[in-house]
Amino acid sequence: MKLIDVTNSTLSNRWHQLTAPMLPDEAARAAAYEQLSAAYSASDRHYHTLHHVRTLLDAAERYASTLQDPAVVQLAIWFHDAVYSARRSNNEERSATLALKFLEQTTLSAARRQRVTYLIERTKDHTQPLSAPDADLAFFLDADLQILGAPEADYWQYARQIRQEYRLIPDMLYRPGRRKVLEKMLAAPTLYRTPEFRQRLEDGARRNLRLELADL
Numbered sequence: 001m002k003l004i005d006v007t008n009s010t011l012s013n014r015w016h017q018l019t020a021p022m023l024p025d026e027a028a029r030a031a032a033y034e035q036l037s038a039a040y041s042a043s044d045r046h047y048h049t050l051h052h053v054r055t056l057l058d059a060a061e062r063y064a065s066t067l068q069d070p071a072v073v074q075l076a077i078w079f080h081d082a083v084y085s086a087r088r089s090n091n092e093e094r095s096a097t098l099a100l101k102f103l104e105q106t107t108l109s110a111a112r113r114q115r116v117t118y119l120i121e122r123t124k125d126h127t128q129p130l131s132a133p134d135a136d137l138a139f140f141l142d143a144d145l146q147i148l149g150a151p152e153a154d155y156w157q158y159a160r161q162i163r164q165e166y167r168l169i170p171d172m173l174y175r176p177g178r179r180k181v182l183e184k185m186l187a188a189p190t191l192y193r194t195p196e197f198r199q200r201l202e203d204g205a206r207r208n209l210r211l212e213l214a215d216l
Helices: 002-019 026-040 050-062 070-079 091-103 110-124 135-144 152-165 171-187 195-215
Strands: none
Touching: 002 026, 002 050, 002 070, 026 050, 050 070, 050 135, 070 091, 070 110, 070 135, 091 110, 110 135, 135 195, 152 195, 171 195
């Protein structure tokens, strides 16, 4: 319990550091954080949790010097899985709408608000090519998929967590659906769009995906 409290406290601090310059109203910031924290801590969440958010925020901090708009990327990280239901296909759109609702309270420009929603919506399909060079989007998509290239034990924990999130879906439906997802990713020319992620994770990710596919 202590670890969870420390994690939440750290994330709360990071949220307020990010949003205070654009929203002086501390109560409004706190309410938004509580809403996000509750969403990511829901009982049906197993992988798409606050831990996932923190992992992406850590990556954004490590690569901050390569990002064109670090604040926008971090906002997208906070909201990208805020709405997540295994039985719905519009989670990304609904998460983007939630982000926009919050951002309308802030001093963030309309263009940057739309940029946040665009980044979130692009997580719907990581295999779609970029229409133009976009360093921030490439980083965001790669960071979201870094678990695929994790050590084998960590990858299998992730795979089990995803299955738990789809626990209401019977195997006869889950397995074909999951196979389709894995096959689509493996068919992509590259899983990672940035040289840093590709060099570090591409081979391991493909190995992990092939192993899960064989297990299905």
